[in-house]
Amino acid sequence: MEADSLSIPAYAKINLSLEVIGRRDDGYHEVATILQTVDLADTVTVAPGQGLTVECDDTDLSGERNIVWDAALTLAKYAGVSPNAHITIEKRIPVAAGLGGGSADAAAALHGLNALWGLNLPVTELVSVAGSLGSDVPFLLTGGTVLGAGRGDQLEQLPAVETTRLLLVAPCGTITRKTPTLYGALTPDDYSDGEQTRRLADSAALTAATLTSDSCRNVFTRAALEIFPGLNDVWERVAAATEFPPCLSGAGPAFFCMPSDETEQTKVAAALQNTEATAYLIRTINPAHAV
């Protein structure tokens, strides 16, 4: 039986650690990463429709160019149903910032369409459908705190991080073909063996309330500070105003400092005056998607 319209939060992610071990033969890179969902979220609503429509409040992201379009077609093909749905997306997650916004929308759409079309596929099957859509989509189907290996799609659930507030900074603007460009800018000197990520995953820092951005590392930091126009300035301003150092998320340009609070957010907002960057005070979250 088909469900009525359903609204699903699509949570952003940050990387508490991100190492690149090396290049693979399939054009991807082997990574070791710890992914964490945060409570900054888009809203994806799926409703019955004739044919497929994808409407986003950021009109540049409406229609076939949205990853949600591919997610709907991929799921419909897999399940052998017609892709009939009207999908609307309210964006709050900055686009192409290293926060997994598009992937989060795709994951939420897969959950929503699974219910709308009465498929009742278990999440393990949605994960296998999600692999072809993007490296972060499998993780964002469940969220929480996860150790990622392979191209970021081999996932091991870790004990949940205690809810921690963090300051997320999104410098305005990104670059075209961002992720391949940033991977392409890495040199073997940037590679490491993944040991630091595995140590952090094993450590008490992830389970106790002692996780700080001081223990977070990201392989793209050097390249991102060189490549994103204006990032270096925003980074320095924030670093001077926060207790814990900035750590890049994904391939950037968004970065975070943790833990944080309102007083620090006010200081950072003042430091970012006359820049196009935005600072958000958000929390880690372990969503238990109803599946």
Ligand code: C5P
């Ligand atoms: O998987 P996703 O669509 O996010 O990847 C975009 C691009 O980023 C890939 O086509 C590839 O060039 C690069 N990438 C990579 N290694 C990864 C993930 C992404 O080289 N582990």
